[in-house]
Amino acid sequence: MVDIGFISKIVGSNEGQSNWDYMADVFPDRKIDMKDAGWAAKNFGKKGTYIENDLSGVTVTFDTGDISSPDDVGFVAIPQNATGFTVKRNGNTIGALITFW
Numbered sequence: 001m002v003d004i005g006f007i008s009k010i011v012g013s014n015e016g017q018s019n020w021d022y023m024a025d026v027f028p029d030r031k032i033d034m035k036d037a038g039w040a041a042k043n044f045g046k047k048g049t050y051i052e053n054d055l056s057g058v059t060v061t062f063d064t065g066d067i068s069s070p071d072d073v074g075f076v077a078i079p080q081n082a083t084g085f086t087v088k089r090n091g092n093t094i095g096a097l098i099t100f101w
Contacts, residue, residue, distance in 0.1 A: 066082065
């Protein structure tokens with residue numbers, strides 16, 4: 001419920017506005033709306049496992065065919081012309097938080 005409350009407080013905000021928070025944009029379309037709250041509600045009660053320090057076995061496969069592993073601080077360079085990717089750990093697809101710099 002904390003996640004749904006967090007998202008609901010800023011429904012109607014868009015990227016660039018003072019109340020915007022990318023963590024609430026669960027359906028990544030640069031706006032916080034009922035799609036985001038709906039995704040959170042759909043997954044109510046589910047838990048995940050976060051990899052914080054040990055990135056061993058993690059690979060990122062890009063649609064260009066390039067495969068990279070995160071560096072010591074978790075960064076992966078995006079190859080030129082890449083438009084999609086899959087993140088895996090030990091061959092199993094996992095979710096990932098992506099931040100662009």
